[in-house]
Amino acid sequence: MLGLGLMGGSLALALRALADAPAVVGWSPSASEAATAHRRGALTGVVDDPERAAEGADLVVLATPLDAACELVGTVAGALGPGATLTDVVSLKAPLVDAVRRAGLTARWVGSHPMCGGERSGFEAARADLYRDASVWVVDDGAGSAHRARVEGLWKALGARPESIEAADHDARMARVSHLPQLTSNALALLLEDAGLLPDDLGPGGRDMTRLAGSSPTVWADLLAHAPADLPVALRDLADRLRSLADQVEAGDLDALGASMARSCAWRQRT
Numbered sequence: 001m002l003g004l005g006l007m008g009g010s011l012a013l014a015l016r017a018l019a020d021a022p023a024v025v026g027w028s029p030s031a032s033e034a035a036t037a038h039r040r041g042a043l044t045g046v047v048d049d050p051e052r053a054a055e056g057a058d059l060v061v062l063a064t065p066l067d068a069a070c071e072l073v074g075t076v077a078g079a080l081g082p083g084a085t086l087t088d089v090v091s092l093k094a095p096l097v098d099a100v101r102r103a104g105l106t107a108r109w110v111g112s113h114p115m116c117g118g119e120r121s122g123f124e125a126a127r128a129d130l131y132r133d134a135s136v137w138v139v140d141d142g143a144g145s146a147h148r149a150r151v152e153g154l155w156k157a158l159g160a161r162p163e164s165i166e167a168a169d170h171d172a173r174m175a176r177v178s179h180l181p182q183l184t185s186n187a188l189a190l191l192l193e194d195a196g197l198l199p200d201d202l203g204p205g206g207r208d209m210t211r212l213a214g215s216s217p218t219v220w221a222d223l224l225a226h227a228p229a230d231l232p233v234a235l236r237d238l239a240d241r242l243r244s245l246a247d248q249v250e251a252g253d254l255d256a257l258g259a260s261m262a263r264s265c266a267w268r269q270r271t
Helices: 006-016 031-039 050-054 066-079 094-103 145-157 167-194 204-214 217-224 230-251 254-268
Strands: 059-062 085-088 110-114 135-140 161-164
Touching (some): 006 031, 050 066, 059 145, 066 085, 066 217, 085 145, 094 167, 135 145, 167 204, 230 254
Parallel strands (some): 059 085
Antiparallel strands (some): 110 135
């Protein structure tokens, strides 16, 4: 396990909680974080460099921010055994596809993106049930069937639901279902701050809407550096929608507002 923050730490905890728990060797750029994970039983061993973590492993998981994961692909390439599988839990895939191709690991990389997480970061935020019932997008660039089966089997063992998608389609989808909600929450929090309001002034709805504003700027800066082309389009579409609602409120057009709310309510109730 390369990276022991929320995602990697939770995955390590979940694996060690299985009835037939595998050995989990971990590495983190933070030695204290790795020591904490080991102490809490998430790891059976700790190493001080990523190559050692990859040596002898059947499955190597990259659980770091995107740019670090792309660098680690090349770092561990020479340490992987002949049958080892490489996966990740990073939320954009096109940059990883490029890194995997450069490292010559296309045949054994099967990327993963679990649709779960939280605004907190670090191992202290990790929990063993994070992936239970989660949808997991699975992406590859022509990997062998045995590697794909290994990655899908990992998620199924943890109670998650793997589903296939192409890298470009995945990243375009993330622009609207992940990046857009994050930046919307940031914008709302800034607007409330400018109005002199504090988080304690909010009710449940306001707290829900601004929860993502507490996400790590460092993690998101890494992702936004590789933002899909659809993201600016989605942000401008949202701005247009808000302008339309503002016009309806200003005009007292309750019929139009009611229709908008009814449509959004019906959408929210869909499964």
